[in-house]
Amino acid sequence: MDAGAVDTLVEWREWGAAAFDEARERDAPILCNLRAHWCRECREMDRTAYASPTVAANLNDGFVPVRVDVDRRPRVRERYNMGGFPSTVFLTPSGELITGATYLGADGLRQVLERVRTAWNENGEEAGRVPRELRDADPPAGALSPAIEAHMEREIAAAFDEEFGGWGTGPKFPLAPAIEFALTRDPDRAFRTLEAIRTHLHDTYAGGFFRYAVERDWGDRQTEKTLDTNAGLCRTFAAAARYDDEYADPAVRTAEFLTTTLASGDGFAASQAGDEAYYGLPPSDREAADSPPIDDTVLAGANGLAIDALLETHAVIGHEGARRGAERGLSQLLDSLVEDGRVLHYRDGNTAGPHGVLADQARVLGALTSAVQVLGDDWLAPAERIAEYTIAERREGDSFLDGPEDGSGLLSRPLRPLGTNVTIADALYELGVLTGEDRYHEIARETLAAFAGAHDRLGIEVAGYATTAARVLSxxxxxxxxxxxxxxxxxxxxxxxxxxxxxxxxxxxxxxxxxxxxxxxxxxxxxxxxxxxxxxx
Missing domain, CATH: 3.40.30 (Glutaredoxin)
Structure with missing residues (x-):
């Protein structure tokens, strides 16, 4: 259980069979609190709603409260995320969704508890439902064609914010795959977005990038620094430096942030928490203040992204620190989190997480195919072992499942996430080129084609699909x-x-x-x- 749980009055259970068995025995619904170490609103909800004696008593007596770290349990996050964190999710003992919300204050949570309890008393298990994406698990197949790339080019143009840069008119996320897609197809919009990110989300004092901005004009930045966000932007700025040298400095600064602030004994740390007050201080005052805490959990997939980013930074800019960091990270990753092609999701001291999660397999494989290109074929054998395990254990039909079809709640329901299918297809395409094995290339093509029937409905959030389709085609x-x-x-x-x-x-x-x-x-x-x-x- 995370350290913040002790600051609440709730008797939290860990996610797992024991909690669901208890819910069945007690004939009680489950409250599932999805949270993250870096999440400011999660800590606020702990200090308010979950610290309320009335709320806690209601929860402890009438529900089975379960606490989930979404970084450590990504498959739970994918099935039960209510659109942000914290997610406050109510489940039946079989794991079906009753209702859910994101952040709730004490009064709001108290009201929802009463409504859920009433619904449960009246309807029992019939109050639950299976989310649509799990009911309709088969993606719409089609043929790969240049129309996929052309559609995404139109989406990049149509969704662009001409006034402030970036895409959309709501909160601004640094969508690294969209920027990389645009670099060669719509460079003006790509560079304008990079400028906005560098201006508003880059920590020029300590390095690294904040996660996103709440406002359309990139205002009200959320100051947590997650490994996956920083890895993605490090790689994207390094890629941009191929076309314009002025983007080399943010890549180098971020590589140094990864290899210093987020470096741990076993790999790269998962995140550094946000703290608006700290990041609002002038540099002289920040030097004397305590910096926000770091979650030292080593997440395999995010480490794969970081290694890939460091290799790109070395390849383009020649930064030797990035190269050393990538080599060290690869060795640590293979030593502690990979066994016979099977990737463990995380390690924190002696605690290790689930294995064979598709996102981890795909991202570590992608790091290894990048390593072969930059560092040589010493990294080819582990790449092939990971590829073969993933194909054997996660491929079903022409696409890949996100993990094993077992576990508590809805984890036994198959999920074929487009984003991670794209990641594994991209890595398999590169492995096919590097080994000359047509089989890898064909699996990559089939995986992408499994989703091609919906290509004209895809938005910029999955621009990587169009990038990989273009690579596989030509x-x-x-x-x-x-x-x-x-x-x-x-x-x-x-x-x-x-x-x-x-x-x-x-x-x-x-x-x-x-x-x-x-x-x-x-x-x-x-x-x-x-x-x-x-x-x-």
């Missing part, structure tokens, strides 16, 4: 017949095409590179010639 591959870290290899890594795959140290005529774009190949023998050819396409 990607850029560069096979380098030169040693690692040679001028030709370095040139291949930082070409103006962040979607290319580099195959290092291949057999062939010495100091040459074969560039294949949309099936057409060209041989070059000098770094400048390589850059000119790719830039001219």
């Amino acid at each position: 990607g850029t591959e560069i096979a380098v017949a030169a040693p690692l870290d040679s001028p030709l290899h370095r040139a291949a890594l930082d070409i103006p095409d962040h979607e290319a795959v580099v195959i290092p140290d291949v057999d062939g005529e010495s100091d040459t590179a074969r560039i294949t774009i949309d099936g057409e190949s060209t041989m070059v023998s000098a770094p400048a010639e390589l850059h000119e050819h790719v830039a001219g396409e």
